[in-house]
Amino acid sequence: MSDYILEMRAITKEFPGVKALDNVSFQVRRGEIHCLVGENGAGKSTLMKVLSGVYPFGTFEGSILINGQPQQFRHVSDSEKQGIAIIYQELALFPELPIYENLFVGHEIMKGRIIDWKETKARAKGVLERVGLDLDPSMKIKDLGVGQRQLVEIAKALSRDAQILILDEPTAALNEDDSENLLNLLQELKGQGVTCILISHKLKEIVAVADTITVLRDGRVVTSLNARERKVTEQEIIKHMVGREIENIYPKRENVQIGDVLFEIKNWTVVDRTRNREILHNVNMQVRKGEIVGVAGLMGSGRTELALSIFGNVPGYQITSGELYLNGKQVQFRHPADAIKSGVAYVTEDRKLNGLVLIQDVKFNISLPALEKLVEGLVVNEHEEITMAEDYRRSFDIRTPSVKAKVGNLSGGNQQKASLAKWLFAEPSLLIMDEPTRGIDVGAKYEIYTLMNRLVAQGMSIIMISSELLEILGMSDRIYIMSEGTITGELDAQEATEEKIMAMATKTTEGVRE
C-alpha cells in the first residue's frame, strides 16, 4: 500500500488562452486533513474538478493515482466509485425532499425492483448519527439550517463509503458555532480514517485543523507546508498566497484631483428575505469626486449584494436600515431607473448573464439605459444612435465589424468595452464596476484601466469591486475590505499591501447572523 491515498502528478489543464493549471503535483496522505489555499482564480476549483472527473480524462495532461493505482475518470460517477466525494459550495440537496431521500438519492436501497423505504430510513438514522446530527430523517431539507445541511451533505458522502472527502468552502455560509462544529466533525472523521481535502479562505480555520497545507498561485503549487511538524502561521500562508512581483500592467494616473464627497452610505443593513438572513451589516462607505475606490473581499463577502442594493435592484432583499447620500442629499432608489436618473451606473459582474442583451446589436445595447436622450417626439433617432455608437466604437476601440453587429459575437474584452460605453452614454457621476476585467485578456484589461483613469480625470467617481488583489492595489485611491457582509477595513492606496488586505478579507466577524 502506498503512503499516499491520492497522488496527482504533473497536472496541466488549459482553457483557450489560459493555463489554469501548470504542472501541478499534489499528494494527500491517508487519513489527513489537507488544506488547499490560494486566491480566487489560483486553480483550486479546477484542480478538484480534474480530480472528480468533471473534466474527463484526456482533457488535461498528467496522471491521477489512488492508492498507487492510476485512474482514468471519464465521469463524476467514476471518481465516486473510487471513494471520492465532493461537497460543493452550492449545496446539491433537494430542499423539498426529506433527509433520508436526499441521503440515498441515486444510490437507493432496493428490495427487488422497488425502493425499500423502511431500510432507507433506518440506515439514514445511523448515517446522521455519524455526523453528530440528532434529527428525524423525515424532516425536509428546507427546514434545516445551513450548518445542518452541510452536515447532511457530509453524511450523504459517508453513506457512499467516501474515502476522500473534498469540501469546497464548507464554512463560507456558516456562523461561528456551526463552523466549529463542522471542523470538529472533520477531525473526528479523520480519527475514523477518512481523508479530507479542505478548500477554504478562512486561514484561522486552516491553521487550526490542517495537517498539510498546499498553496496554489496562478495555477502552480507554490509550496506544501507540513503543519504537523511545526506550527504554520496565517502570515506565512498569506505570504505564499500573494508573494509575486507586481507586473506593471496598471497605467499611471496623472494629476489626480480628488474633490468633495459625492456618495455616501451610512449604517447600510440588508436582509435577504427569502433566506431570512442578513447579508450586509452596518456598512459605511464614502466616495469622493474623481476617486477610484476599490472594494476587496472574497467571494460571498457581500460585495455584489452591496452594489445591487445601492443600485435599487433588490430581488428578495430588504434594506432594513441605512441612508444613501448623493451630493449631500439623501436619496432612495426603488428601481435601477431611479439610480440611473440620479447619475449612478452599475456595470455588472457577469456581462452575459445580466449586463448585455446578447442577441441585439452594439448600438442597441449602448443606447439602452439612456434611450430618452435619442428620442425626438416619439421616435428613437436612429441616425443619432448610430453616430453616438460609432463615437464610442472609435474612442473605446471596440473591435466589431460594425455597430450593427450582435454583441454576442464580440470577444469578452470588446463586450466589456461595450458595457462600459453603454453606461457612459447614461452620463453617470458614479460608476460602480463589478469585476471590470473578469475573463478578459491582459491587453483589453490595460485598455479598460486606461479608460477608468480617463473617466476619473474628468471628475467621475468609480467604485471598483474586484477579487483580484493586484487590480485593487494597482487602480484604487482608497480600498474598503469586506468580509461576511461587513466592512472589515479601510486602507489608503499608499499603506495597502496584499498581506494587509488578505488578513482583513479573511477576518471572521460577528457581523451577519442568521
Add this chain to the structure above:
Amino acid sequence: MKTADVTKKVGKGGLGAEIRSLLASNIRDYAMYVALVIIFIVFTIATDRLFISPRNLVNLVNQTGYVAVLAIGMTLILIIRHIDLSVGFVAGFLGAVAAILLMRGWNVWLVIPVVLLCGIAVGVYQGLLVTRIKVPAFVTTLAGMFIFRGLLSWVTAGTGTIIVRDRTFLQLSNGYIPDLPWGQNVNFHLLTLLLGIAMVGIFILGQFKQRQDLKRYNFPTTSPVIFVGKLVFFSAVILAVTWIMASYRGLPWTAVIVAIVLLIYNFILNKTRLGRHIYAIGGNPEAAELSGIKVRNVTFLVFASMGLMSALAGILYTSRLASATPTAGLGFELDAIASSYIGGVSVGGGVGRVTNTIVGALVIMSLTNGMNLLGVDISFQYVVKGIIFVLAVAFDVITRSKAKV
C-alpha cells in the same frame, strides 16, 4: 417587408456568393415566403384555380383579419417570453358582448369603443396577475381561457346564436371601402388601385432611403442587382394583389383595419422607446431591469394591448359571421401563436416582427381556407395545422441553434 441585413459584405464572391449569404442569414424569412407560395400553388391546382379567384382571395383576407390582429398582439407577448392562451375565448366573449349590446339597440359607434375598453380591462386583469402577484402567464391565461369560455356560454345561454343586423357593424368584415366619385366610369375600383400604386411608391422610396442611410454610415448593402430585384418582386406582388382587389369590389375594410393596426404596432416596435424596451426584455430580462427598464410596467402594457387586440378580433369575427355563437373563439389562440412562430418569433423570446407575423397569419389562414375549399374534414384540418405549427417551431429552433446567438 424588409429582409434582414446581410452581416458580411460580399465583395469578391459575386452574385452567387451574395445570394448564398443572403439565404444563409435570412433562411427563416425565406422559408416562410416559400411555404406561402407553395401553399398557394398547391391549392390553386387542387381547386382548379378557385383558390386564387378574386372572390376567394377577398374571402381569405377577411378570414385572416381577426387572426392577424390576435397574432400581432401575441407577437409582443411572445417576444417578452410570455404566452396568452385566453385570447380565443376573450375574443369570442367580447364578440358576443358586442352582439348583445347591438341587439339591445346600442349605437354601433358606442358599442365598438365599449367593447375595446372591455378588452383592455381583461388585459389589465391578466397583466396585474402576471406582474404584481407573479402568477405565471401560462396559468393566468389558462384560467382566463376557462373563465371566458364559461362567460361566453353563459351570455349566449338564453338566446343561443345572436344574430347581428347592424349594417355598419357588418361592413367591418364584409364590406369594401367606397370608391372615388369619378371611379364609377371605369370597370375597376379606382381608389383601391390608387392606394396600391401609392403603396408601391412609398415602399420604393422607403427602400431607397434605407439604402442611402446604410451607405452613409458605411454599412454593408446588398448589390444593386439584388436590391432592384427585391424592389421589382415586392412591387409586383403588391400590384398584383391590388389589381385583383380592384377588379373585384375594392379593398375590404378588414384589410384597412389590419393595415392600420400593423402600421401602429410596427411603428411602436421599431421606432419608439417602448419597442426597444420590449425587445430588450425579451432578449435578457435581467439586463433590461438593470438598465433601468421597468420590466413589470412594460409587461403589464403588453398584456393590456393583447386584451385590446382580443376585443378587436372578437368584433371582426362577430361581424364576419354576422352573429355571435356559443363556441366562437375556439382554437384562435393556436392560430395566433402559430402565426407568430411561423412569422419568425423566436421560441426563446426577444426576436420577432409584426410584419412577418402577418405573413405567418396568411400561411395559417391559407391552409384553413384551402382545406375548406377542398372540403377537408375539420378534424383533419386540426392535425394539419398542428403539424405545420410544430414544424415551423422545429425549423426555427434548428436554424437558430446553428446560427448561435
